[in-house]
Amino acid sequence: MVSNTLHLDLQKLLSALERISRDFGDDPEYLKWRRQMPKDWPI
Helix, strand or coil: CHHHHCCCCHHHHHHHHHHHHHHHCCCHHHHHHHHCCCCCCCC
16 A cells, blocks of 8 residues: 555545645646546545
8 A cells, every 4th residue: 555655644645645636736747647547546
């Protein structure tokens, strides 16, 4: 699991993913990457 690899608990990982979504939500490269993720991906 990603959180184990990064040595984060699940809540810290989800918080980081939410921050990335907020900070880069209008970036074309981020949007291209995001469209490739499953709909239930947490960001």
